[in-house]
Amino acid sequence: MSKPLLKIDNMSIVFSSPDEADIEAVRQVDLSLTPGKTLALVGESGCGKSVTARAVLRLLDKNADVRTGSIVFTPAGEDATDIARLKPDSLAMRRIRGNQISMIFQEPMSSLSPVHTIGDQIDEMMTIHEGLGGKAARERTVALLDQVGVPGARERADAYPFQLSGGLRQRAMIAMALACTPQLLIADEPTTALDVTTQAQILDLLRQLQADFGMAMLFITHDLGVVAEIADEVAVMYLGDVVEQGSVFDVFSAPRHPYTQALMNSIPKMSRKADRVRLNPIKGTVPAPKDRPTGCAFTSRCPHAFEPCASVRPVRTDVGNGHHARCHLLTQAPVEAMA
Incomplete structure (x- = not known):
């Protein structure tokens, strides 16, 4: 078995309030991701899926804290780093965030800047992490947009988010996440707001990109049909607890x-019976x-x-x-x- 790229051990996340007692939103979670594999994190809304993912990138709210546990990230050819011990605005964390670990956020319309073009936002990723200049960054951006299936990529790079459909905005978010060829991609419900046809296209795209880049993927969803289609392993969360974890086949066939x-x-x-169930x-x-x-x-x-x-x-x-x-x-x- 491959060495884990990311290993979360006994992680608890607590939200503090000046008026009420602290709330433990995530309780002693254990997860492990390996290169080239997809782990699906499933559960009802509010169970802690997105909070767990944001902890990996140190993007928690100011009143949230990783109270216990570790988030050990071991990129290829480098020493292990406990992300839980890094400050969110530290240079070490900024080198990881968006570069070695990227995230596709749940709602691209609110995650993309409305006052900057799609191309400028993707260019910035490569300028910050890879030092690419204006023309070189833009050519790479156009190539990425083309790779994720955006038609007329060069023209679309000059468009603002509100000028694109939901499916194209999602593809632009994927292009931005892949700009620096990350080793781990976190996809936070990337198909929730899309129609069935576009959802299938996005899932096919993510599978193909994972095969091309060999990256690990943490896929967050509440749709068990999507899990069966894209994941290798699944972890089921309920009220901040991972209550069950295993291969998709084992969990689905014998929960x-x-x-x-x-x-x-x-x-x-689906049933052929005339009686409604x-x-x-x-x-x-x-x-x-x-x-x-x-x-x-x-x-x-x-x-x-x-x-x-x-x-x-x-x-x-x-x-x-x-x-x-x-x-x-x-x-x-x-x-x-x-x-």
């Missing part, structure tokens, strides 16, 4: 955590972060919850072939409880 099972059961299924939603609501149970975060919605669940946090249990889950049913309940 071991009740939350993952509920997610899989809630997917609408009701959707199977997950009952209950996600607790507020300040009301999170001491033990398993899914306790209040879990149909299998029993005495230790609310008070004792489950251990990360290996269920075989690198497949892990945090659930008391795996260590304390009878085998038939998981049937």
Whole structure:
């Protein structure tokens, strides 16, 4: 197995407030990414996916802090660096951010500058990190836009974000993220606001670019269909906890955590039967972060919850072939409880 490019170990992220108690938004997360592979981070909105990704680039809000754990980044041919120990505005972090690790943000319309052209924003990446001058940077920008499928790339480089469609803005964001050939690409729900046809084109593009550059990819989404199409491994988050992780095949075919099972059961299924089948939603609501149970975060919605669940946090249990889950049913309940 390849040596991890990025290894997150026991990372907790806390948001502080002068008026209320600190809120732990991400709790003791463990993740590992290897070159050429895609790890999908999935879960409901607000579960901590984007906060986890932003921590890797030290782009957290001022009241957020990586309270515990490490984020070890080991680029090819270089020594390991614990990103969690770097200051967000340090020279060492600025050398990594946008250069060795890049991010495609969730909404390109709000992430791109509305007062600068697409070309100027991509040019800037290469000027800062690679020292390319005006004409050389622009030629590289045009080539990148062409590579990601932007028609009329040279003319589009002079366009402002509001002059492009959603799909073209997303492609421009991808071109910007790839400007310095990063070793790790973080894609934060890059297809959420796109129509089905454009979504398929973007996924094909990301797969092709990953094959061309050999980069690792952290793909954040709540769409399990997208996960099945693009990812090698999947980590399922709930209320800041990674409750299950493993290969896409293992997690999808034999989910071991009740939350993952509920997610899989809630997917609408195509049927030839004349009778309409009701959707199977997950009952209950996600607790507020300040009301999170001491033990398993899914306790209040879990149909299998029993005495230790609310008070004792489950251990990360290996269920075989690198497949892990945090659930008391795996260590304390009878085998038939998981049937």
